[in-house]
Every structure is written in structure tokens, then in C-alpha cells.
Amino acid sequence: MTSQTIALFRYLMLGIMSRRLFVLLGVLVLAAVLSASFIEELAIINGAAIVSAYVADFLRYSLSLLAVLVVASAVAEDYQSRQFERLLTMPLARWQYIVAQTLVIACLCLLLVLPALLLVSLYSGVAVGFYWAAALWLELLLISLLGLLAILSLEKIPQAVFFSLAIYLLAKLSGLISLMLAESVRLSEGSAGSRAVEFIFGSILYVIPDAGSFAESDVFFESIDLLATLGDQLLSVTIYALFLLTVCLVDFYRKEFSF
Amino acid sequence: MLSLPRPLLWAFVLLLCAQLFHHHLDQQRLQTGYQGLGKPFSVAAYRGLAMGSEQLLGYLLALRLQLHDNQAGRHFRYSLIDYELLVDWLERITEISAGTEYPMLLASRVYASTGDRERLRLILEFIQRRFDDDPQLHWRRLAEASVIAKHRLGDIDLALAMARKLARQPPSVEMPRWARDFEFLLLADLNELESAIAIIQALLQTEAVNDPDERRFLQGKLLDFQQKLFESRQTPAD
Numbered sequence: 001m002t003s004q005t006i007a008l009f010r011y012l013m014l015g016i017m018s019r020r021l022f023v024l025l026g027v028l029v030l031a032a033v034l035s036a037s038f039i040e041e042l043a044i045i046n047g048a049a050i051v052s053a054y055v056a057d058f059l060r061y062s063l064s065l066l067a068v069l070v071v072a073s074a075v076a077e078d079y080q081s082r083q084f085e086r087l088l089t090m091p092l093a094r095w096q097y098i099v100a101q102t103l104v105i106a107c108l109c110l111l112l113v114l115p116a117l118l119l120v121s122l123y124s125g126v127a128v129g130f131y132w133a134a135a136l137w138l139e140l141l142l143i144s145l146l147g148l149l150a151i152l153s154l155e156k157i158p159q160a161v162f163f164s165l166a167i168y169l170l171a172k173l174s175g176l177i178s179l180m181l182a183e184s185v186r187l188s189e190g191s192a193g194s195r196a197v198e199f200i201f202g203s204i205l206y207v208i209p210d211a212g213s214f215a216e217s218d219v220f221f222e223s224i225d226l227l228a229t230l231g232d233q234l235l236s237v238t239i240y241a242l243f244l245l246t247v248c249l250v251d252f253y254r255k256e257f258s259f
Numbered sequence: 260m261l262s263l264p265r266p267l268l269w270a271f272v273l274l275l276c277a278q279l280f281h282h283h284l285d286q287q288r289l290q291t292g293y294q295g296l297g298k299p300f301s302v303a304a305y306r307g308l309a310m311g312s313e314q315l316l317g318y319l320l321a322l323r324l325q326l327h328d329n330q331a332g333r334h335f336r337y338s339l340i341d342y343e344l345l346v347d348w349l350e351r352i353t354e355i356s357a358g359t360e361y362p363m364l365l366a367s368r369v370y371a372s373t374g375d376r377e378r379l380r381l382i383l384e385f386i387q388r389r390f391d392d393d394p395q396l397h398w399r400r401l402a403e404a405s406v407i408a409k410h411r412l413g414d415i416d417l418a419l420a421m422a423r424k425l426a427r428q429p430p431s432v433e434m435p436r437w438a439r440d441f442e443f444l445l446l447a448d449l450n451e452l453e454s455a456i457a458i459i460q461a462l463l464q465t466e467a468v469n470d471p472d473e474r475r476f477l478q479g480k481l482l483d484f485q486q487k488l489f490e491s492r493q494t495p496a497d
Binding site: 039050054057175176177179211218220221 | 303306319322360
């Protein structure tokens with residue numbers, strides 16, 4: 001059973017490794033370095049820290065988008081080429097497909113964080129570089145699993161990418177949205193409508209990743225206990241990733257494929 | 260082409276002209292006029308927008324502010340900048356990324372170069388106000404501000420208030436002795452020689468100063484001020 005899963009993982013991994021992926025990665029790294037050198041020219045003090053944080057955040061958001069696109073395209077192609085039907089005729093359980101995809105995502109994220117490790121280590125030192133690479137790997141893993149769930153459920157790339165990014169941004173901007181809703185309640189003098197919206201958003205926050213699931217960019221400016229920060233993120237991401245995988249499994253087992 | 264409904268064709272031509280005209284006006288506005296600073300959002304709004312990277316956002320906002328006088332390839336005079344809004348921006352950036360020196364540096368090294376006394380005063384007051392956030396980080400800026408207040412603004416009282424703030428910092432705030440010595444040097448300038456002498460004597464007696472060169476400097480100043488005080492008391496009698 002394990003060998004079947006590994007064989008499936010290798011097959012799926014070969015599907016996403018393409019020259020296009022490496023070219024895109026190269027373009028992103030080049031864009032990060034060039035725009036960072038412009039910022040470095042402008043900064044009067046703390047240039048190294050600003051540039052390092054900028055490169056790290058630039059790569060964080062661009063690689064998140066790239067990871068979701070790669071995962072969504074790969075699974076969408078499986079739908080289009082009726083790969084699932086073919087796979088299910090083989091002696092394979094559906095959970096093995098999800099496990100194989102999870103391994104693919106883990107390896108893809110590892111590949112994507114390598115340039116971040118290199119660049120951040122160059123700008124901020126090896127310790128911060130390794131912290132950022134590990135934290136970014138966890139963050140990319142999370143959003144890629146979100147992408148996997150989205151594409152398995154919605155089956156179309158635009159909808160899946162939109163859904164994944166919406167959840168990601170909702171989690172990232174939850175502080176701002178909560179602030180706006182609280183202000184709206186205050187301005188409407190506590191109207192029932194505003195309170196209801198605030199309550200609904202508060203409830204949604206329980207099922208999206210919390211702030212601790214993301215890489216901490218303050219490490220570039222303050223001395224922070226890197227291991228403790230990473231440990232907190234690992235716990236948050238593990239719980240949420242397992243939750244996402246369970247939802248993926250439920251959805252995948254629910255699906256009917258015509259043979 | 261011929262099958263297109265005539266109203267649609269007219270609408271297309273009209274909207275294309277409107278777009279071209281609007282773009283032309285926009286370009287002219289950008290090329291000719293200075294675009295003033297907008298009012299900053301609240302700290303909470305920026306913290307929300309930062310998506311967890313508050314420090315980076317603070318620095319990027321500071322860089323944007325630093326570039327504000329360069330618009331559409333042209334450099335504008337600082338006299339065009341609304342300094343009250345500028346100080347609002349500096350305050351906001353300081354609050355977003357606590358522990359940063361950048362806004363204070365911009366204030367003392369960049370925006371304090373204005374020739375307008377009122378604007379300069381706003382900047383110096385900002386530095387004086389924000390110094391308390393982190394005296395260890397900002398003592399250089401307050402020392403610079405004190406010098407600017409004395410020589411450029413000609414406000415010895417403000418300079419003295421700043422120098423006094425520096426001198427009153429506890430020993431845990433590490434800064435060179437010259438920064439703490441500003442107070443008595445300014446007092447001497449104000450002809451407050453007795454106060455200056457009292458401060459130096461206190462410094463020498465409490466052994467707060469261990470460095471031999473520093474003690475020699477203080478003893479020299481003490482003799483100098485005592486001589487001046489003596490001469491000033493002799494002069495009316497002569």
C-alpha cells in the first residue's frame with residue numbers, strides 16, 4: 001500500500017515539475033532582488049533589515065500565489081484528462097490519492113522555499129534564513145492544501161484560486177475587517193444588522209487559519225525567539241492542515257466518477 | 260462593422276474620447292502641480308493592512324514619505340509640504356513600527372532643513388515628544404534637535420529644555436558624556452553661570468564621571484565659568 005502511494009506520488013510529482021515552473025520561480029527571484037536593490041538605495045538607515053523583510057514578504061505572497069496555481073492546475077488537469085476514473089480502476093484507495101497529493105505539495109513547497117532560504121540568509125544571516133524558510137514552508141503548505149481542497153470541490157481553476165486567495169487574505173486581514181465591523185457597529189449605534197454581521201464574521205474566523213499560522217516578519221527587526229515562534233506556528237499549521245485534509249477526504253469520498 | 264448598432268458605435272466613440280480627455284487632464288495635473296500629503300489612516304487600520312508585517316509597512320511608509328518631495332520626476336521645495344500633516348505621518352509611522360528610529364531620523368536630518376521657523380518648531384517638538392518612547396534609541400536625535408533649536412531656531416529655552424531632558428536620563432541610558440554636558444554649556448550661553456557651575460560641581464562630586472579626560476574637561480569648564488562669573492561681578496563695580 002505504501003509503495004503504491006509512493007508510486008502515485010512520483011507520478012503526480014513528475015506532472016508538476018516543468019520548465020515553466022522553474023522559469024517562473026527564476027522570474028520571481030529576479031523581481032524580488034531588483035526591487036529590493038531599489039529599496040536599499042532609498043533607505044537611509046536599517047537598509048539591510050528593510051531589504052531582507054521586503055524580499056521575504058515579496059517571496060511569501062508571490063510564492064503563495066504560484067503554489068496555489070500549480071496545485072490547482074495539476075488537479076484540474078487530472079479532472080480534464082479523466083485521470084481520476086483511470087486511477088480508481090486500479091487497486092488504489094481514494095485516501096492514497098490525497099496522501100500522494102499532500103506529499104507532492106510538501107515537496108513543491110520545499111522547492112519553492114529554497115530561493116527564499118538563499119536570499120534571506122544572504123541578507124539577514126543563516127539563522128533568520130532558516131527560520132524564514134521553515135516558516136514559509138509551513139505557510140505555503142497551508143495555502144496549497146487550501147488550494148487542493150478548493151480544486152477538489154470546485155473543479156475549476158479560477159474558482160479554486162479565487163477561493164483559496166480569499167480565505168488566505170481573509171485570515172491575513174481579519175484584524176482590519178474586525179476593526180471595520182466594530183466601527184460599523186459603533187456608527188450604527190449597535191444596530192441588529194451590524195451586530196449580526198460582526199457575529200457572523202467572528203464565527204467565520206474560527207474556521208480560517210489564525211494569525212499564528214503565518215511566518216513572523218518582525219524577526220528582521222527585533223530579536224525574537226525563533227524556535228518558540230516556529231513551534232507556535234507548527235502547532236497552528238498542523239491542526240489546520242489536518243482539518244483541511246479531513247475535509248478533502250470527506251469531499252473526495254463523496255464525489256462520484258462515471259466510468 | 261456595418262451590423263453594429265449605431266448607438267453602440269456612438270457610445271464607444273464618446274467613451275473613448277472621454278477616456279483620452281480624462282487621461283490627458285490627469286497627466287497635466289501630475290506634471291504641473293504638487294500633490295500634497297494626504298491624511299494618514301489610523302494606527303489600527305495600518306496594523307490591519309500590514310497583514311502581520313507592521314515593521315516592514317512602517318519602513319515602507321517612511322520611505323514613501325521620504326520620497327514625497329519627488330513627484331513625476333521633479334523635486335519640490337519643503338516649503339510646499341504641510342508640516343502639520345507631515346508630523347501626523349511621522350507620528351503614525353512611529354506608532355505602527357514601534358522601536359524604529361527612521362521617523363526621528365527623517366525629522367532631524369531631512370525635514371529640519373526647512374528655513375521656515377514655525378515648521379522647524381513643529382519638527383523639533385515632534386522629536387522632543389517622541390524622545391521619551393525610547394531615550395536609548397533617540398538620544399542622538401534629541402541632541403541634534405537641541406543644537407538646531409539653539410543655532411537655527413535661536414530658541415535657547417527650547418534648546419535648554421531638550422538638553423535638560425538629555426542630562427536627566429538615568430545612567431542606564433548609555434550615551435556619551437558630551438550629550439549630558441549640553442545642559443551646562445547652554446546655561447553658560449544664557450549667562451546662567453551659577454547654575455552651570457552647580458551642575459558641574461555636582462557631577463564632579465558624585466563621581467558620575469570616571470573618565471580622566473572628561474573630568475579634566477569639566478574642571479576646565481568649571482574654572483572658565485567661575486572666572487567669567489567673577490569678572491561679571493567685578494564689572495559693575497569698575
